Amino acid sequence: MITASSPGAIFFFGEHAVVYGYPALITAVDRRVVVSERKRGDDRVEVFSKKLGSLSGRVKIGKKPVIRILRGDPQKFAYLIKALELTFAEVGRSCGLNIEVSSDIPMGSGLSSSSAVSVATVAATARVLNEELSLSEVTELAFKTELEVQSIASRAGVAVATYGGFLWLRHNKIKRLNKIPQVKVVVGNTNVPCSTSSMVRKVRQLKEDHPSAVECIFRLIGTLTEVGIESIKKRDFERTGKLMDINQACLSALGVSSPELERLIGAARSAGALGAKLTGGGGGGCMVALVGDRSQSVVKAVRAAGGLPMLMVLGVQGLKTKN
Ligand code: MEV
Numbered sequence: 001m002i003t004a005s006s007p008g009a010i011f012f013f014g015e016h017a018v019v020y021g022y023p024a025l026i027t028a029v030d031r032r033v034v035v036s037e038r039k040r041g042d043d044r045v046e047v048f049s050k051k052l053g054s055l056s057g058r059v060k061i062g063k064k065p066v067i068r069i070l071r072g073d074p075q076k077f078a079y080l081i082k083a084l085e086l087t088f089a090e091v092g093r094s095c096g097l098n099i100e101v102s103s104d105i106p107m108g109s110g111l112s113s114s115s116a117v118s119v120a121t122v123a124a125t126a127r128v129l130n131e132e133l134s135l136s137e138v139t140e141l142a143f144k145t146e147l148e149v150q151s152i153a154s155r156a157g158v159a160v161a162t163y164g165g166f167l168w169l170r171h172n173k174i175k176r177l178n179k180i181p182q183v184k185v186v187v188g189n190t191n192v193p194c195s196t197s198s199m200v201r202k203v204r205q206l207k208e209d210h211p212s213a214v215e216c217i218f219r220l221i222g223t224l225t226e227v228g229i230e231s232i233k234k235r236d237f238e239r240t241g242k243l244m245d246i247n248q249a250c251l252s253a254l255g256v257s258s259p260e261l262e263r264l265i266g267a268a269r270s271a272g273a274l275g276a277k278l279t280g281g282g283g284g285g286c287m288v289a290l291v292g293d294r295s296q297s298v299v300k301a302v303r304a305a306g307g308l309p310m311l312m313v314l315g316v317q318g319l320k321t322k323n
Contacts, residue, residue: 004124008105022222033116040096083121110280115157118142150197164318190260192284241275248277256282271301
């Protein structure tokens with residue numbers, strides 16, 4: 001049996017603008033998706049998840065191998081199925097598999113659980129087929145998976161799921177940031193499901209309708225990322241928090257915030273957070289607050305405002321695989 005696990009992610013700066021080639025600062029959080037795969041003697045693919053139920057399929061071999069679904073809801077496992085098909089095609093071999101998926105990343109909450117699923121599935125499947133893929137090959141296959149499922153994406157989520165740590169990312173350039181000091185954040189889940197792909201489409205539409213205004217917002221977000229990284233490195237958390245607030249105003253202008261997110265963000269700021277913004281696609285899902293020494297009061301405030309607060313360890317290890 002091969003097991004691969006990958007972490008979820010939060011954005012300090014840069015979501016949405018990153019899709020259009022502007023830089024982002026992202027970090028891995030201590031919540032993971034775990035994918036375990038065992039080879040079968042036939043062509044069946046049996047997937048089981050405590051949270052999502054089960055799925056049965058059959059591998060149809062060809063130049064582009066596909067999984068024919070026999071039973072279960074393919075939508076729930078869209079990233080996993082696509083990652084399997086693309087890995088089979090890349091490696092040039094395929095096999096039947098028993099697959100178990102578990103996750104403590106809340107699904108559809110903007111913490112990049114789909115990227116973690118894609119990366120862990122690609123890595124586990126390649127290993128089952130005795131193929132050693134490099135980390136950049138895993139990232140690229142997982143990125144292809146996201147593009148095929150949601151048609152538009154950046155490499156941010158899959159890069160963090162693969163490499164972990166703190167990353168600066170722009171297009172396909174990924175830099176690991178090693179000099180990031182310990183930063184304390186509280187993540188608050190609105191418990192409103194967010195659909196990253198619909199938020200990305202919404203921003204694309206806004207960009208088509210108001211190209212120069214939206215380009216200006218993206219440029220500002222890119223600047224916030226670069227200045228934000230410098231301020232974190234200098235431990236100037238007051239400044240970092242302010243920059244996060246400005247980033248939130250940009251996201252709000254792009255139409256991806258929501259009343260629930262604004263409520264949690266407002267509550268965190270009133271409780272002494274240095275700054276707060278949504279993280280990921282928006283429209284629901286999670287916000288993140290930079291808390292300095294006010295973590296307990298921010299936790300309480302987020303809870304009182306109807307959110308689910310989570311204290312997370314940042315910069316954790318990326319992809320892990322074991323036999
Ligand atoms: C979603 O986690 C982040 C977005 O920037 C989309 C992406 O980068 O693929 C909204």
